[in-house]
Amino acid sequence: MASTQARLGQQALAVLDVALRVPCIFIIDAIFNSYYDPGSGWAGAAGKVLVRVMGVLVSGMVLLLSQKALFRFYTLFSAVLLGAAAVLINYYAASHIDFYSAYYKAALGFRLLPRNGPTLWLAMAAVQLLFAVGYVFLLDLQSAFAALVVLDVMVPLWGLAMELPADVRQLVAVLSGLALALNTAVCLAARLRCFYYSCRYVYLLVRHMYRIYGLQLLLEDTWKRIRFPDVLRVFWLTRVTAQALILVYVVRAVRRESGDGYLLSWDVFWDLTSNLIISGCDSTLTVLGMSAVISSVAHYLGLSILAFIGSTEEEDKRLGFVAPVLFFILALQTGLSSLDPEERLVRLSRNMCLLLTAILHFIHGMTDPVLMSLSASHVSSFRRHFPVLLVSLALFVLPVALSYALWHHYALNTWLFAVTAFCVELCLKVVVSLTVYGLFMADGFSNVLWEKLDDYVYYVRSTGNIIEFLFGVIMFGNGAYTMMFESGSKIRACMMCLHAYFNIYLQARNGWKTFINRRTAVKKINSLPEVRDEQLRDIGDVCAICYQEFASSARITPCHHYFHALCLRKWLYIQDTCPMCHQRVYVEDEGRDRAAASNNNGGYAPPGGGGGPGVGGDQAAAAAEPDDELLEDNDSIEYDEDEWGTQNGGTPLEEDYINDDTDSTDD
Ligand SMILES: [Zn+2]
Ligand SMILES: [Zn+2]
Known part of the structure; x- marks a missing residue:
């Protein structure tokens, strides 16, 4: 009871806090929006400037208290x-x-x-x-x-x-x-003395925080402390509501005079709304306010979609942040607040289309993991699958409808091209997700282990990624074209660099890394001998990774452990040792050969050399006590490290090599 009261009290304080900060924003907004008339003599102009600067400074200070x-x-x-x-x-x-x-x-x-x-x-x-x-x-x-x-x-x-x-x-x-x-x-x-001391205290505190945490954390803390998004939101909503009330009042007064009906018609309503929206983004401050409102809309949208698709993630961390930032950057990039009113509305709706496609991409990012976990965990309840599938379907239909409608109404330009590219990319991503989902579901319904499943999933995913990468390149070209022939602002240039880094460079690098990882894993697997039908029946064992029987073939490690090729490959993506006894399964190059030799005291030859069944009896004994072997393994590495350190003075190259080796074993 007491805690409830305390919480209510805190909430009331928070509301009061925000309400008291909002007037500052109003004053700053009014100062920036008021018409400045310089033609009143030197002293008058200086006085006006002084009043403006003082007004902004004082409001800003009160805002930050x-x-x-x-x-x-x-x-x-x-x-x-x-x-x-x-x-x-x-x-x-x-x-x-x-x-x-x-x-x-x-x-x-x-x-x-x-x-x-x-x-x-x-x-x-x-x-x-x-x-x-x-x-x-x-x-x-x-x-x-x-x-x-x-x-x-x-x-x-x-x-x-x-x-x-x-x-x-x-x-x-x-x-x-x-x-x-x-x-x-x-x-x-x-109270001046008190004021002086508190100013000094604040100054010392800020300096201290700046020194310890740096500027970014300081700004972040201030941003949170003064509840800036809430203040902006309240500011924008109050402003728009006041304008709406005034507009409605004026329109009604005019209509009453001219003897028209009391109710507003649809046209008038539309006119009013567009006027409100136009004046709702007429300065950088109001654009910020609009972003704050978009942030809460996006946040709640994200939360409700997460709840609808039954995601285990409880907080929407990204959508409520990314959507407003994107909106604000788009507004800056297109110079939204400085455009003429008519043009501003057009530009705003274009930005909104781009934002909508971006939000849809994010929603896809939320549904994809849920879809994958549902298909991989073989949950068969229709009620769990239906919402996710519905959202995926919507993610496919919405962009198609959007681009159809836009193509119907507008001629091709860079903006329409960008929106369409985003839409097509989204549809493609949804198709890839659904295909992978279908593959996993089909695998779940068949009783036999589907060895090729992993390959198919990989092919589908990598095809999707390659096309996505191509889209990234195309979008970059589109942006470059816009910059050269339409509007070349600095912000756009920055955004292009970010796009090139995240959507082109990083994606290419990650794709390449996955490809290489996979190729080495396949190489490793192929270097292990395969055991076929007859021998398998003699063994009568199950795969130690998935506990399922061997259907047609198994791979055998140098330490005499049997696995499905597919299961072992997944393991080898991560590390090079046998999952059962932690012995090295495969050694990549000569440097590692030496390491393997010293680690295992020459227990077995590197792969390709007479691996497989002819490994030797001492290894089977080692396999029986995996923990001891593991300890020994580690000990020998430590010993190695000492040896290298004393004998060779630890040249950087060798140190690197040793560290690398230790890492891969301890993983
Ligand atoms: Zn298996
Ligand atoms: Zn083993």
């Missing part, structure tokens, strides 16, 4: 506001209320206040008392002093009550206002 400092700042700020409001009301009432005629002119210009004597000043007294008490409370004044301040605020009202002449009342109001201003100044000055 810690929660405690933020609350304190707002306390002082609202105290000052309350005091100012009380003084202004006093002054206004003292100078504008005319006892002989103005009872009927509403006080304060509107008709909320009562019109006759005692009711007027009694009501005002209540309001001023509230303001004064609020002021005293927020500034945390001591009791006697507080009473004086409240009295000071109420004095002009007595003049009002006693119906003193207007100029006396005015003088009293001004004097009371000055006294209050003086009091405020003293109170603020008394």
Whole structure:
């Protein structure tokens, strides 16, 4: 119960924290968006610039305050506001209320206040008392002093009550206002020391953090501490809502005047929405706000899809981050906020299409592992398979529909080309995933071990990867074309470099590495002797990796252990030793030959040399005590290391070799 309350309290604090930071963003946004008119003389221009810079600086500082400092700042700020409001009301009432005629002119210009004597000043007294008490409370004044301040605020009202002449009342109001201003100044000055110390503390803290954690972590911490995404989100949503309310109000007023129906028609609604969207990305700040909103949409989309396909991953870590970053980069790259309104809408919808395809790619990235684990674990429940298959189908249909619709409406340009390429690539990936899934499922339904399965899966996957790589190259060409003939911004150049690194270079490298790994594994397997039908029946054993019987053939290691070729190959992708007794199964080159020779005391010849059945009896004995052998193995390596170190002075090359050797054995 207590913990629930504490949590609620923390949440309330967090909400307040965000709400108090949002006005800063509004002020900065207003300053950047306001029309700057330089044509008012040198001093005027300088003053305006100064006010703008000060406004941005102060708002920025308030935005970055810690929660405690933020609350304190707002306390002082609202105290000052309350005091100012009380003084202004006093002054206004003292100078504008005319006892002989103005009872009927509403006080304060509107008709909320009562019109006759005692009711007027009694009501005002209540309001001023509230303001004064609020002021005293927020500034945390001591009791006697507080009473004086409240009295000071109420004095002009007595003049009002006693119906003193207007100029006396005015003088009293001004004097009371000055006294209050003086009091405020003293109170603020008394806090100056505290302010200085907290500034110094913050400065030291930031310097310390910068030295220990570096700039990136410092920024990350600040970003999280001030809840910047939330602040941006609230800012953007509030801004758009306010604009929507104003627009709807204006449109309705116009329609009422012209006598049209009260309800908005579809066209008007569409107009309003597009106007809102256009003004929702008219500056870098608003684009940031829009990205923050996209982030939460993408985050919840990711979460719901994960839940729908029954993924074991509970948190969507990537989509809520990648989608907004991508959106923001696209906006920067296309100069979204500086375009003309009409053009901006077109550009925005184009960016959104690209973003949508990227999000679909990510969703495919989420479904693929689930699909694979379902097919590999032979879960046969239809209810588990159906959602994943449905999502995969949607991932195939959506891009097709999208590119069909776009081709229907637009002529070919670089943007349409990019979207289509993304769509085709996605369809291809889905087909590859589904094919692999089908292969595994077929394997699950047949009772015989399907030796070729791994090869087929590899072929399908690598075909998919090669085509994906080609698409990456094509996209790079498309980007280069755009840069040369359409818009060559620096951001685009950076993005092209990133694309070239991640989508072309890394992919090619990984593909090549997989290929080489596989080729060596196949080579290793082929170097081991094969045991056929007759001998197999004599052995009557099962494969020690998958515990299934040998269908037609098995491979035998130099240490006399039998495995399926496929099972052993998977193992050999990772390491070179027998899974049962940890003896070296295959040695690659001469350097390793020597290592093997010293490790195994010449126990068996390298493969190709008379491996297989003729290995020798001592090896069979060693196999019976795999743990001891393993220890011995390690010992001998340590011994080797010492020997090399003392005898040869540990030249770098040999050290490398030894380290390499130790690694591969300890793995
Ligand atoms: Zn097996
Ligand atoms: Zn073995």
